[in-house]
Amino acid sequence: MGNNDNNMTSLQRFQNLLRVLFQFDASDLDFGIYRILNYKREQIDKFITTDLVNRVEEAFAKHKSEKRENIEKELEEARDDLCNKLNNNVITPEGELKPEYKNTNIGQKYLNILARKREIENIDEIKNQVYNDLNNFFSRYYEEGDFIPQYRYSIKGHKYAIPYNGEEVKLYWANYDQYYIKTGMLFRDYTFKCNNHKVIFRIVAAKEELGSKKATKERFFVLDDETPLEFMDKENLMIRFQYRELSESEVKKYDVAGGSNSSKQEKINENIFNEVIKQIDNIYWKEPLSQKYKSDLALLQYQLNRFAAKNTKDYFIHKNLKKFLSEQLDYYIKNEVLD
Known part of the structure; x- marks a missing residue:
């Protein structure tokens, strides 16, 4: 991804990966699939540079707004509960619970809500993690200029799996469900x-x-x-x-x-x-x-x-890449992001 990869933000790394996946470095080629990519180049670039960022920001803004409103209400109720059951001086002007009350049940409840509030305020860190996870997900299917749709499952001793529905014999190969396209004929003037x-x-x-x-x-x-x-x-x-x-x-x-x-x-x-x-x-x-x-x-x-x-140049066209990536993303989120 380049020598300056360590200096990039998580968003920039993911955007760079998408540009590689969509063959931005081959924009000068005007034949085969490259002609189609060039035709859609501006639309793809707009998605990478603008639409992607806007969608993530909108999703987090909605999440942040809803959560902040709820957490503020919970925190206010917990603060009132503390003051009513203990005294009005249990909380410092900075909103911290005084040490002598931290081990009480009501104090623990307040601290948990306060921690959740601060997590919401650190939403940028969560966004960075989302971009990192997306980058890791798509990177695992990209190898030396090719997009390789391998079914990955974290099973002990096995890195990959294949779709299997109980058939007696199952034939499978690395580029299963893909069409091979050769862009040109060798050795012509x-x-x-x-x-x-x-x-x-x-x-x-x-x-x-x-x-x-x-x-x-x-x-x-x-x-x-x-x-x-x-x-x-x-x-x-x-x-x-x-x-x-x-x-x-x-x-x-x-x-x-x-x-x-x-x-x-x-x-x-x-x-x-x-x-x-x-x-x-x-x-x-x-x-x-x-x-x-x-x-x-x-x-x-x-x-x-x-x-x-x-x-x-040659390439493969997947018969249903959206279905494949959707299934793999679902597994990736459940087993490697949330696990």
């Missing part, structure tokens, strides 16, 4: 315009040496090590890529020892951008490719990120 010129990204087969050791199981887009750049003519530039695992030296070169695959590819893209710009001498190509385009990224770097995402 990707083209974009740069002023009056055209840039083509093409993926070529990687030539690997026998016995070569790879440091990653995942594959990434890297520049072709034989002919990375080729000017087809004055108006067309071909940039070639390989899609393969990384060697140990490449992991160090790109500084991708940790993090998600998306963040690793973005680091590699930044390195590719610098290498390509360095190799281009023609100012009529270099300048427009280096100019800021979107999201504070240069045109070439933006297109590199989009190219990699379009060829590798």
